[in-house]
Amino acid sequence: MLMPAMTITLGGALCGCHGTSPASVAATAPPATATVERRTLSRGEKVGGVLGFGAVFPVPAQNGSGMLTWLPDVGDVLDRGDTVYRVDQVRIPLLFGTIPLYRTLSDGSRGADVRQLESNLAALGYRGFTADGEYSKATVAAVRRWQTDLGRRTTGVVKPGDAVVSAGARRVAELTGTVGTTAAGILLKWTATTRVVDVDLDIDYADLVKPGTAATVELPDGTTTPARVTHVGTPTAKALPVELSVPDRKNLGKVTVTITTETRRDVLAVPVNALVARSGGGYAVVAGTGAVPVTTGLFADGYVEVTGVSEGMAVEVPR
Incomplete structure (x- = not known):
């Protein structure tokens, strides 16, 4: 592996000793050392x-009729039960799930969409029923309480367009509808x-x-x-x-x-500047016993992976 290009800056404070030049100090000073150690090296x-x-998704009007009377602000985060928009001042809330409200749900309805509605009602704090996918009279009673809190007629029946369903909380990214116009088409766009x-x-x-x-x-x-x-x-x-x-x-x-x-995890590594080029090619490190040939691996963060040395060995590095 080729050694990556690097810039080495030699410098520092000059010695203030009388009659001694920096060059003579550099020539007589012992080399600094580093220890061969185990490290995790990462290259990016x-x-x-x-x-x-992330991705932006459109939110269309759920029923395509009535006047749009309220929209949230860009940047608002909508959680389960929050109002997505209002039509004729009727709140259209957010429910969590994967199945849109595609049919009318009422006493006697059964299915995964019923279970989804019941799970949302339970998460919103409504009690007295079981989220079992069967729209029972207990479910009807819970829906009526929910409708009362929404300011709607308490029919106990949930129709397509009564809520917007998404997989989780959403952040309003853009408003495309206009309050005071017919609630039709794309009203807003949101993200996760x-x-x-x-x-x-x-x-x-x-x-x-x-x-x-x-x-x-x-x-x-x-x-x-x-x-x-x-x-x-x-x-x-x-x-x-x-x-x-x-x-x-x-x-x-x-x-x-x-x-x-x-x-590269748990590999032996030395500072890059501990490497010296060998005349026949490749690299070595200088230890107390002399030049030790090494095989290099990953270069990262000023260190290089090496084999051919032992952990704890002291190697010379430039001062």
Whole structure:
């Protein structure tokens, strides 16, 4: 493996001793030493990325009629039971799940969508029924209490358009509807609430990056934060789309991402500047017994993986 290019700066405070030059001190001073030690070395690929909230999804009007009388603000986070919008001042709440309200649910209805509704009612604090997928009279009573709290007619019946269903909490990214107009078409767009970074990684690293791969993100304000790869997309001819999760931050925009593309754990390593070139090729380190040939491995963070030496051995490094 070729040794990476590096810049070595020699300098420091000059000796103030009378009659002694810095050159003569450097010639007589004993060399500094470093110890061969076990380390974990990681090498990363630095790329540009965008910090945001991931994919944006449209929210259409659920029934396509009535006047739109209220919308949330951009940046609002909507949780289970929160109002997504109002039509004719009637609240359209958010429920969690994977099945849209596609049919009318009433006494006697059965199915996974009924269980989903009952699970949401239970999570919102309504009691007196079992979330078993059977729309019983106890379910009807719970729905009526829910409708009362929403300010609706207490029919005990849930119709398509009475709520918006999503897989979890959502953050409002954009408003596309206009209050005072017919509630039709796309009313708003939202995202998940987890901060993510989207990057396009060089296709050469497709085999090295997978969910769970560690990374470091440098934010617009200059601070850094750890990250993990959460999703690897389908590679194209030019790039590999990668999504990373990061702790919640206020900063949004372009960031610099260093993705760990190679890690060597529990290997013997020395500082890079402990290496000396051998006349016949390759490298050695200088120990008390003289030059010891070594085989180099991964270079990372100012250290290099070496074999041919023993742990704890003292090797010379430039001062």
